[in-house]
Amino acid sequence: MNWIRKRLDEIKEPFQPGNKFEKFAPAVNALDTFLFVPNHTTKKGAHIRDAVDLKRTMITVVLALVPALIFGMWNTGYQYYSQTGEEFGFMDAFIHGAWKIVPMIVVSYGVGLALEFAFAIMRGHEVNEGYLVTGLLIPMIMPVDIPLWMVALSVIFAVLIGKEAFGGTGMNILNPALTARAFAFFAYPTYMSGNEVWVSEAANVDGVSGETILGTLAAGKEVMYESASMFTGMIPGSISETSTLCILAGALLIVLTKVADWRIIVGGFVGAAAMGLLLNALPSMGVEGNALTNFAWYNHLIVGGFAFGVVFMATDPVSAAQTMKGKWIYGILIGLTAILIRTLNPAYPEGIMLSILLMNVFAPTIDHYVVEANVKRRKKRMQTQTVKTA
Amino acid sequence: MSIDVKVKRGLKLNLKGEAEKILVDAPVSKTIAVQPPNFHSIVPKMVVKEGAKLKAGDELFFSKYSEKTRFVSPVSGTLKEIVRGDKRRILQLVISPDEKQEFKEFEKMDPLQADAEKVKEQVFSSGLGAFIMQRPYDVIANAEDTPKAIFVSAVDTAPLSASQEFILKNKINFFQTGLNVLTKLTSGKVYLGVDKESTGEIRHVENVEVVNVQGPHPAGNVGVIVQKINPINLGERVWTVRPEDVTIIGELFETGKFNAERIIAVVGNAAKETKYFKTKIGAEVKSILAEEPENTRIISGNVLTGQKIDYNGYINFLPNELTLIPEGNSYRMFGWLPFKDNHIHSMSKTSLSWLFSKRKYDVNTNxxxxxxxxxxxxxxxxxxxxxxxxxxxxxxxxxxxxxxxxxxxxxxxxxxxxxxxxxxxxxxxxxxxxxxxxxxxxxxxxx
Incomplete structure (x- = not known):
């Protein structure tokens, strides 16, 4: 270990302040701090510090994503082989999926981290770890057959417009990963919706149809899957959104470690269930509804991107509401609007992306009103005080 | 009748190196320093020159913006040196103490009988005002103000904090007199925060409202007690005094002497002798720590709020602790992995340290x-x-x-x-x- 440390210090020498490559120090530091927690000591304020840092927090989220990612790789192969009718084993399916997905992850991290490093050098701050999560989330929420250049372009848009334009990590209004998804969706709608993108090779191989459950419902057709498969995730869809089971496993990790706020997740599910129940009740109120509104409320919670969005996207602390009460309101509103958009929007049968982005925009307003209650309490206290003394 | 303040949010931090309840006399400090930067936002106007002969309680300087607030010498001796920094800012007034201490005679007074104006005059002219802090802003109290209440917290919840009950032992009479003085300074009440569990004589003092405090740090912080009982609004002033300084105030009113005795707890996992030392305010660090510790941070105050000081420096004006912890200037491999390095305390659940709530932690400054x-x-x-x-x-x-x-x-x-x-x-x-x-x-x- 000492040997590695010494080598690193030698490598870092030209990047020290006053030396030739001083400007590029953030790039080397970012790599160095992945091996070692630096020897920095406290300068001002408390002399001791907690063991937690942002790297640890972000890596925890990455770990939480792993089950859904592994399942996504396997499911990609499973969907493909089960439709072509070929014989296949677990590894065949997994390798088929990995062959598709690993390049996407490489492109996403490569392009995104290059931009992050460039901005860190340009602005003279250390590289923030936020992109470790964003960079993995982006491929996980894309359709499997999306061209790699489109992934790259979405990443560039998300990092530049979604994040750096607002001042970088911690300042962005919208969740960067969803910004990438929204960019791809609005710029290349034919690749991002319809029947041919959700299962690997569906556009090239005859006999493979890649409709999602929500797409099937929107087209007014019969759904061939049972709730159990929807929950375990053996259904077509974006790469890692399908398995509610794996998503909940990840949720358990980030909720127990308090990296994500449970209020948002619970609020999201409660909101969605409430909206689902309301829509299910429409026929009894004399309104006919459509195939999506009549889809059982509990099924709404386990199909499409809803669970993935609520657990991993809505809980992004930067773009979510920041106060305790605000988080409840924010979560519930996401649940309500996600199902509302999903069922009543004829153009695209999924609502979680738009509902989270919408609530990202409203989060500061929600917080404002929550904080305002505290401010009012303070003002009122002052007034009663003046009345007493007057 | 007493008031209860119960705090839920906070953190009880168990660290190694608590002070044993043993009181020893520290060797007499060769020099004593009064450090004007200890008094935030005070611009000193000197009244004595280098070489001046001083008694304990003789005036050194006053505040440029509030002439009533006077600062006095904690010991009798000779003003050896005025150490200045950038722009001739005064950093230290170094005094070499006499072998036999002489005290300036202040008027002995029973604060309860005396006129409030006269009490206040004596407090600020005798240098006792330096012990009184004002909220808002955390600055020395302004003699022109009359605070709406005065708060004293005798609860120690900060990690490795000195025990107030131990420090105040045998001084409870002075403490009571000091509290009586405080009652004359405010238009409202004097509140005394006491640990709910404690049964000591401190909770039997009179003329104050006793507040039973319960909960993890920062429950004992006087600010928490203020906020729960009588929060500060725009334009209002609240004063706070530390308990041991209340005894100094009381002693001056009873005996007429400014006795700048300070009991300092030496704590921390890098400290060799964790004990209580009796010394003077502004004593040399050297006089308390026999040898210079290696690669160690010396903090005047506690690990959370104290100030880093030099081995050749002096203890600060208010703190009752000297904390020694190792410098953490070393590297740690793969520290970002969740659930690794659980020997370092973390409030976050990304570490497993929460499983060992009884454990006492070693800390460093990393x-x-x-x-x-x-x-x-x-x-x-x-x-x-x-x-x-x-x-x-x-x-x-x-x-x-x-x-x-x-x-x-x-x-x-x-x-x-x-x-x-x-x-x-x-x-x-x-x-x-x-x-x-x-x-x-x-x-x-x-x-």
């Missing part, structure tokens, strides 16, 4: 990461028992938005209230420093 943008939300609230939105207030301070700071409660907080946020926050931001700068901005803009 930052355990690097400073980052504010990302994680909700963690600051967990250690902030006041009715304050800490992150929003910090952001308002960073932006220098006075109106927002005011509406979010800047008057109710001082840096020490944000010490645990310093400690726990993931982004390693320096919350106490941000609040101090915010308060300084308020002083210049609002006053």
């Amino acid at each position: 930052l355990n990461g690097e400073e980052r943008a504010l990302v994680v939300t909700g963690e600051m609230e967990e250690v902030m028992p006041m009715d304050i939105y800490p992150m929003q207030l910090l952001k308002a301070c960073m932006a220098g938005d006075i109106e927002k700071m005011e509406s979010l409660g800047i008057y109710e907080v001082i840096p020490e209230d944000f010490a645990l946020i310093d400690y726990t926050n993931t982004s390693k931001i320096e919350a106490q420093d941000i609040i101090r700068q915010g308060l300084d901005l308020m002083i210049t803009e609002v006053g």
Whole structure:
């Protein structure tokens, strides 16, 4: 270990302040701090510090994503082989999926981290770890057959417009990963919706149809899957959104470690269930509804991107509401609007992306009103005080 | 009748190196220093020159902006040197003490019988005003003000804090007199925070409202008690005094002498002898620590709020502790892995240290990461028992938005209230420093 440390210090020498490559120090530091927690000591304020840092927090989220990612790789192969009718084993399916997905992850991290490093050098701050999560989330929420250049372009848009334009990590209004998804969706709608993108090779191989459950419902057709498969995730869809089971496993990790706020997740599910129940009740109120509104409320919670969005996207602390009460309101509103958009929007049968982005925009307003209650309490206290003394 | 203050949000931090309840006399310090930077925002105007002969209680300087507040010599001796820094700012007044201590004679007074104006006059002219802190802003109290209440907290919840009950033992009479003095300084009440569990004689004092405090740190911080009982509004003033300084005030009124005796607890996992030492305010660190510890940070005060000082320096004016912890200037491999290095305490559940709640931790000064943008939300609230939105207030301070700071409660907080946020926050931001700068901005803009 000492040997590695010494080598690193030698490598870092030209990047020290006053030396030739001083400007590029953030790039080397970012790599160095992945091996070692630096020897920095406290300068001002408390002399001791907690063991937690942002790297640890972000890596925890990455770990939480792993089950859904592994399942996504396997499911990609499973969907493909089960439709072509070929014989296949677990590894065949997994390798088929990995062959598709690993390049996407490489492109996403490569392009995104290059931009992050460039901005860190340009602005003279250390590289923030936020992109470790964003960079993995982006491929996980894309359709499997999306061209790699489109992934790259979405990443560039998300990092530049979604994040750096607002001042970088911690300042962005919208969740960067969803910004990438929204960019791809609005710029290349034919690749991002319809029947041919959700299962690997569906556009090239005859006999493979890649409709999602929500797409099937929107087209007014019969759904061939049972709730159990929807929950375990053996259904077509974006790469890692399908398995509610794996998503909940990840949720358990980030909720127990308090990296994500449970209020948002619970609020999201409660909101969605409430909206689902309301829509299910429409026929009894004399309104006919459509195939999506009549889809059982509990099924709404386990199909499409809803669970993935609520657990991993809505809980992004930067773009979510920041106060305790605000988080409840924010979560519930996401649940309500996600199902509302999903069922009543004829153009695209999924609502979680738009509902989270919408609530990202409203989060500061929600917080404002929550904080305002505290401010009012303070003002009122002052007034009663003046009345007493007057 | 007593009032209860129960705090839930906070953090009890168990560290190694608590002081044993043994009191020893520290060797007499060769020199004693009064350090004007200890008195935040006071600009000293000297009244004595180098070489002056002083008695304990003789005036050294007064505040340029508030002439009534006088600062006196803690010992009798010769003013050896006035150490100045940049722009001739006075950093230290070094006094070499006489072998036989002489005291200036102040008027003995029974504060309860005496006229309130006269009591106040004596407090500020005899240098006792330096022990009285004002909220808002965490500065020395202004002799022109009459505070709406005075708070004393005899509860020690900070990690490795000195035991107030141990320090006040045998001095309870002076303590009572000191409290009597305080009752004359305010238009309202004097509140005394006492640990709910304690049964000592301290809870039987008179003329004050006893507040039973319960809960993890920062429950014992006087600011928390103020906020729960009588929060500060715009334009109001509250004074706070530390219990051992109340005894100094009481002693002066009873005996007429300014006795700057200070009991210092030496604590921390790098300290060889963790005991209580009896010495004088402003004593040399050398006089308490026999040898210079290696690669160790010496802190005057506790690990959360204290100030780093040099082995050749002097203890600060108010703190009753000297904390020694190892410097953490070493590397640690793969520290970012969750659930690794559980021997380092973490409030976050990404470490397993919460499983060992009884364990006492070794600490060092390593930052355990690097400073980052504010990302994680909700963690600051967990250690902030006041009715304050800490992150929003910090952001308002960073932006220098006075109106927002005011509406979010800047008057109710001082840096020490944000010490645990310093400690726990993931982004390693320096919350106490941000609040101090915010308060300084308020002083210049609002006053």
